[in-house]
Amino acid sequence: MACAHRSLVRLPLDVYTGLISEERSHDTPCSPEELRRQMCAKLKKFASPHYKNNTRGNNYFESVTTVGHLLTRTTPWTLLKILDPLLTMEEVQLFLHRVAKVCCPPPQTALELLQQSQQHANAKYLPTGWTALDNCLRGGIRIGSLTEFCGRAGAGKTQLAMQLCVTAAARCGQGTVYLDTEQKLSLTRLQEIVQHQHGNGQLRKRPRTHEYDDGTTTNMEPTTVAEQQQQVLDNVTVLSPTTMPDLMTALLQIEELVLDAQHDNSNKLPIGLVIVDSIAAPAKRGAESAPERAAALFQCAQRLKQMADQLQLAILVVNQVALERSSFGGGVRVKAALGTSWRHCVSTRIMMEQQQQLEAQPQQQSGSPFVRETARTATIVKSNLVGLQSVKYQIVGAGVVDAVEPPVARIPVVEP
Template identity: 45%
Template sequence: MLQLSVTSLMRALDPLLTYQECIEFRRRVAEACSPQPVTALHLLQNVSPHTRVLSTGLFPLDTSLLGGIRVGTLTELVGSAGSGKTQLAMQMIVQAAAKRQGTIFIDTEQKLSLPRLQDIALEKFAAGAALLLHNDSSVQPSVQDLTTDYYVDPKLVLQNLSVYSPASMDDLTSVLSSMEEEILKRNEEAEKNPDQKFPVRFVVLDSIAAPARRDFAPGSGPQRAAAVMYCSQKLKQIADHMHLAVLIINQVGGSWNSDDKQSDVATRAALGTTWHHCVTTRIQLETASNVPSTELTNGGLASNPLRWASVVKSNIVGHGSKIPFAIDKAGLAANHVVESAN
């Protein structure tokens, strides 16, 4: 209606309104439809710090990131096989659930272990219960206390996690194209049943490199770059419009040398220069090659190689120092033994 001229509007409404009344009518409609400006101070005061970042669950890494990975941007997690990338992603799913936030996990490599995710959630839940009992032994914590202040019941973590397993780049683009609709639907369900349903605030893509490498031959660089750019644009749009954090897992080539100096190949994330500029923040996980690389299997840890995490790209913080960490039953934990040795 606002695109109509006053004369056209008067003809459409004739003889209800005069020319001057049509002008006033258009003015009132425009005033009602236009967004009202707010001050920057008002926006800052009404945004909780927890809504701007999502904790990684690894305190030294959160410190380097000024609280965690940022909402509304793309964060890339790179590292060689066995460095703990998927472990960190699963830990962050539990961290999001602790803030009553749901997750969508896009598993292109079929590496997501739901039993392992459940184990992490159980360990975090038990640690939260023990902390409450330690702080006030006279008060028995209720389930509501735990779900609000510490970690949620593992069933709620899994209940608020959607998993997609696209087998090709076409499948991946199809998932991304329909994701906003699913997020809106899940957010509506969360409003109706906030005790059991969480709004989606976290998206994980594990990984971006797998379908790109599977579907494109070595000579089809431009086509691969176009597909990768489309994925990055959709993820940026989702992160910005839906106000959520996006974590993209990527692979690297190369390996660690015996003197613990990383080769040039190993520092480069897969997919080349085009992809390098698509993300806002890049976290690198590294593993020493002189210790066997292992992951948790069936709840047990055969050995725990030396691992480090570092922020290698960010537009708000500088390159951080290497943070030693270990993987245990509860996920990633700071390796204080290595820290004290340094």
């Protein structure tokens, strides 16, 4: 897995352990933590010239802080000049070899990739907890791709996103990073969904362990219901980017969080779900022109796809809708917001709609002649695995569930 944006201070200590030869270590004793700190401080002060394709065509200088900068913008002789007298040329080459070994993927054959895909065949989907939608999607949100929920305000997009946080932690043993760009995430409602699903017995309670890279295992199963609820809420990391540059910075931070969770031996669950709620809010802030906004959206989509594929994450994006006049009949139809450039970036798109209906039956309590009901429908409008399908749903205390059809009144037949 290539991690070009991984910070040098986040590299494991194995890269720095034993880097200085034994003969020199007696003269200048230095722990791996101290060596990492000194090397990163020297590389951060160094500024490497990098050409920027701007209007003036000038060069600008950027410090070496990530793995991508280290491997592409420096040479062994440059590093020797920067890190002298900490490292020698042989130690510099050993350092570059270790960094490349940790961050660059080894070559694999087609047979190895096929065997890996068969081993992870049952772990390609993250269930949503909504039975009808999971059946339509062949198991839930697909891991390694982008899934979009779009709809009008009040359709239940955020409700379903919060429900995914609960099911990811309780059923699949995976943590969530929630990017709340509109600051509308209700932690009270999230806690309510956890309590309802625990009360209904929907959450898994069988023993569960997680194996880390060093071979150690940790029991991830809480003993009491209160600990189970606390574990779900404790494994939802909330970030609040407001603009598109902030969102791109947050995506780089997510990669570090995922990699740290893989080497962390605490009770934290490994991160397997990323939610962006919503993508339309930061895209509309700070963009001076439509081409700049389209370029920023394309860069964000490319980064999300790269994270989903390389880190094997299920990424859910919440989007708003826009209205356009249809060329046939002059009607108005609903489509996903942010234009054509974003519309083709996601792999699966689910349109959530709600319509209020008037039922011509009198209401006994208030005496009103009509009863107002809300019909909610979710339609898979884009997918490369399943066709166009629609399911009805309702929002209850436990989240988004299948709609319950009202009973049909039968008129007794009186024989003459």
